[in-house]
Amino acid sequence: MSVETPRTSEEPVGTQEMAAPAATAGSGPSALSRLAGSSATRNLGLVIALVILCVVGLATAGERFGSIDNALTILRLAAVVGVVSIGMTFVICGGGIDLSVGAIVALSSVWATTLATQTLAADIHWIVMVFTALLVGGACGLVNGVLVAYGKVAPFIATLAMLASARGLAELIAQRRTQIVRDRSFIDFFGGSVLGIPVLVIIFAIVAALGWVLLNRTTFGRRTLAIGGNPEAARLAGIKVERQTAYLYVLLGLACGLAAVMLMARTTTGTSTHGGLLELDTIAAAVIGGTLLSGGRGTIVGTVLGVLIFTTLTNVFTLNNVDTSTQNVAKGVVIVAAVLLQQRLAARRRST
Template identity: 65%
Template sequence: LSVGSLTGLASVWASTLATQTMAEDVHWTVMVLTALAVGTAAGVVNGLIIAYGKVVSFIATLAMMIAARGLAEMISGRQTQVVSVDGFLDFFRADVIGVPVLVWIFAVVAVAGWFLFNRTTFGRRTVAVGGNLEASRLAGIKVQRHLLYVYALSGLTAGIAGVMMLGRTTAGTSTNGLYYELEVIAAVVVGGTLLIGGRGTIVGTVIGVLIFAMLTNVFTINNLSISAQNVAKGAIIVVAVLLQQRFARRSAST
């Protein structure tokens, strides 16, 4: 639940006057590293609270969602922080063989996620832990440490999203990533990942993201209000979950 707020916090922290000044004195990648560090650190905090503090993930990430958004507002003073570092702007506005850099970043992250999930021990352990914590523990997986790694990875990707948002909008604000947690859940569910855990694919999630991006564009072109868009997306989530449950019961019966 905290990924949207972490995206906003990362974008705000990376675009503060102090960070941008350092970026101009050293290199524009300072802004990128700052956003990634902020996202990862928040993810580690989530992981520690959930894995070692035994707090339910819903409550822990809900608390982080509120706290991260509040911290972003404090840092920015609820003001928009415009990016003025030329190197940063030039990089994220560039095209590679006619394709925007932001699209390439999305593709690289998706491919890296697919490889990690499908071709490494970490990915197989993630599926096992998501399916059954106790069985994973009995199988010799260090469940607590693995959960910490997973939440840290989630925070890292939220930091990447914050950087991409900075590159697209050229401004850091505490409202960046607002309600993105709902978009994320919707895309993952539509992509076939079970909310109860144990099954999911990166390819499915990417397809879910593209479906919702396409729907948002269609809604915008047809001048559908934000409220109506949220109602439609909420309905899609409910239908996707109902279909998941039906398929799960059918699989269990066979």
């Protein structure tokens, strides 16, 4: 039984030269389509959209938008959403989705600010609160991953159940009360700045850099894109699809735990109301950044730009006294427009 192998660069030169005219003859539309669908072009479009938003902000809010303090506020808000969005990008690239990120952030913040946890942190070090949040987030991600990968539960259903369960457990633990972070060294560290750059923004930058390396320069990233593009082909190639899928949800859970720590430092509280509609913001940022909802393609740079676009858009709305409901409607419209654009570009690439 013979197996046809794909051509490589080691084939005879004559074969490649014979194929060149045929490729050149149809290079017009396909080259244009490839350019339109390239990550560099998409990222340039996102940068232009961000610049336009900044111009609108300056025109409608003036110095209130253009001040350094407002720019730092935007970056701090983007940092919390951005860390979770990086993890969400991995899950979506792997063909999944997670609706429970906001509830996991809330549960992690509540568990890390209980009296028992803060007492232990006072006796040892505030790092105990950080480890607690990461452990809770990772555990929730593991439950999601096991249900999706090994239990064969649809990601939408599994994470929807986690959304309700985690939010409910957070309310039970906190007894619907806001828990105050009492460790000043914890607040001073995460609420401080280095050379004028907030620590929260630095954390976001580090997570984004690590996420880019993990997705684009490691076997883990290649496996993630493989199972998102074609799970059966990935399985036949020797990739343990179930285990890789579980890892992706654990990774997102850890990102939620870290975001909870950042939110605790920014608000000095842990509460079951943290992370409201965070799933909307993170999915929107990933989709706007060029991550396919069907999986198999994603970009960390695009996700970062998507986070900045949505955070800036929210800031412009807030400065112009636009109510929250209208903001959510606008975000929904942007998400739908982004998905429709993705589908159109994908159909154009298939037809050329």
